[in-house]
Amino acid sequence: MQIYKVGGAVRDRLLGRPISEVDWVVVGASAEQMLELGYRPVGADFPVFLHPQTGEEYALARTERKSGHGYGGFTFHASPDVTLEQDLIRRDLTVNAMAEDDQGNLIDPYNGQQDLEARILRHVSPAFAEDPLRVLRVARFAARYAPLGFSVATETLMLMRELAESGELAHLTAERSWKEISRALMEPRPDVFVQVLRDCGALAALLPEVDDLFGVPQPQAHHPEIDTGEHVLSVLRQCAEHDQPLNVRWASLLHDVGKGLTPEDQWPRHIAHEQKGLRLIQAINERCKAPRDCAELAMLVGEFHTHGHRALELRPSTLLELLQRFDVFRRPQRFAEFVAACEMDARGRLGLEQREYPQGAYLLGAAEAARQVPVKPLLEKGFKGAELGEALNRERLQALKAYKDQ
Numbered sequence: 001m002q003i004y005k006v007g008g009a010v011r012d013r014l015l016g017r018p019i020s021e022v023d024w025v026v027v028g029a030s031a032e033q034m035l036e037l038g039y040r041p042v043g044a045d046f047p048v049f050l051h052p053q054t055g056e057e058y059a060l061a062r063t064e065r066k067s068g069h070g071y072g073g074f075t076f077h078a079s080p081d082v083t084l085e086q087d088l089i090r091r092d093l094t095v096n097a098m099a100e101d102d103q104g105n106l107i108d109p110y111n112g113q114q115d116l117e118a119r120i121l122r123h124v125s126p127a128f129a130e131d132p133l134r135v136l137r138v139a140r141f142a143a144r145y146a147p148l149g150f151s152v153a154t155e156t157l158m159l160m161r162e163l164a165e166s167g168e169l170a171h172l173t174a175e176r177s178w179k180e181i182s183r184a185l186m187e188p189r190p191d192v193f194v195q196v197l198r199d200c201g202a203l204a205a206l207l208p209e210v211d212d213l214f215g216v217p218q219p220q221a222h223h224p225e226i227d228t229g230e231h232v233l234s235v236l237r238q239c240a241e242h243d244q245p246l247n248v249r250w251a252s253l254l255h256d257v258g259k260g261l262t263p264e265d266q267w268p269r270h271i272a273h274e275q276k277g278l279r280l281i282q283a284i285n286e287r288c289k290a291p292r293d294c295a296e297l298a299m300l301v302g303e304f305h306t307h308g309h310r311a312l313e314l315r316p317s318t319l320l321e322l323l324q325r326f327d328v329f330r331r332p333q334r335f336a337e338f339v340a341a342c343e344m345d346a347r348g349r350l351g352l353e354q355r356e357y358p359q360g361a362y363l364l365g366a367a368e369a370a371r372q373v374p375v376k377p378l379l380e381k382g383f384k385g386a387e388l389g390e391a392l393n394r395e396r397l398q399a400l401k402a403y404k405d406q
């Protein structure tokens with residue numbers, strides 16, 4: 001048997017980038033041999049094994065035939081007679097279809113190195129279509145390597161469009177899609193991920209509520225970029241530039257979906273878009289099976305981002321309600337993430353990227369002022385239960401009044 005390094009490790013070494021994990025392909029071996037050598041099988045009928053010591057993935061060289069939809073829809077032909085070239089040709093991108101032997105020799109039958117130098121993400125063969133998840137993968141790689149100058153080959157974008165239009169993306173499981181979406185949002189150019197999906201028609205299949213924002217105008221005074229879709233892309237870009245965590249990026253992606261519901265005769269105004277968007281955000285969260293911290297923050301940012309922008313004008317009682325709504329006394333971090341999302345929203349506007357956002361410090365200061373109100377004196381005065389809560393609220397309101405006055 002021969003073992004080759006494949007995939008991301010080969011690609012990233014040639015790019016001079018750090019290597020996060022190594023994938024291997026094994027040619028000329030059977031599953032039985034692998035088991036005898038102590039490799040652990042990953043799944044019952046999946047020709048992938050984990051190395052007994054390193055835990056790295058070793059896949060038997062295979063050709064893949066599609067038999068139906070979704071995960072269960074794969075059948076594999078993995079046998080000792082499958083060659084390295086046969087295995088590589090069914091991989092997603094040429095830059096991912098290079099192998100390296102144990103002498104460090106590059107095996108590159110599909111010109112991955114050439115595409116790497118030309119900064120092109122190109123599919124290897126029509127076998128690309130065997131796994132529609134690759135549409136998301138390509139968009140994710142585009143988001144990761146955009147700063148190096150990479151873009152998607154025209155013919156690959158066309159194939160992605162065919163896949164999107166065939167309805168295949170609807171059969172992806174939420175788990176697989178979320179893994180790609182969440183990873184892509186954390187890349188240096190999450191906006192490129194969304195843009196590439198849109199360019200091939202996949203955004204309309206995956207996140208139609210976001211796709212609908214393109215072509216919807218906003219008032220130029222607040223949004224020099226005018227287009228709501230463009231605004232969302234800018235906000236995502238700000239998120240990456242400010243190293244925001246996943247939940248802030250997810251909330252940013254969804255914060256304005258309500259604007260897609262505004263009747264055209266009301267454009268460019270979007271009255272109550274925060275409230276109107278909530279049912280969309282909830283539906284997206286459920287459909288995508290977004291983890292709780294992402295889902296929750298997206299709902300809160302959707303509902304309250306305008307409050308964030310108006311922080312300095314809010315009455316102390318409204319401020320207190322906002323803080324209570326965020327349960328800021330127990331969950332200060334989530335409130336800080338909300339404030340961060342508001343700031344990204346404010347900066348994700350054409351020409352306003354460097355603006356100050358005094359609302360941010362103001363809101364965090366208000367939360368702190370309210371949090372500082374001590375409970376002990378109230379307990380000592382004998383307050384209990386609901387009465388204690390009310391007394392605490394009165395004190396907090398006083399603290400917020402003093403904070404606003406100073």
Ligand SMILES: Nc1ccn([C@@H]2O[C@H](COP(=O)(O)OP(=O)(O)OP(=O)(O)O)[C@@H](O)[C@H]2O)c(=O)n1
Pocket residue numbers: 006007008009020021023090091092093096097131133134137
């Ligand atoms: N749907 C998929 C998933 C994986 N692969 C192939 O399997 C390799 C390893 O997959 P993975 O680890 O998911 O991606 P990497 O390219 O290694 O990228 P990353 O840096 O994200 O690990 C890829 O390079 C690619 O050759 C593929 O063709 N189609």
Ligand SMILES: [Mg+2]
Pocket residue numbers: 007008009021022023
């Ligand atoms: Mg990998």
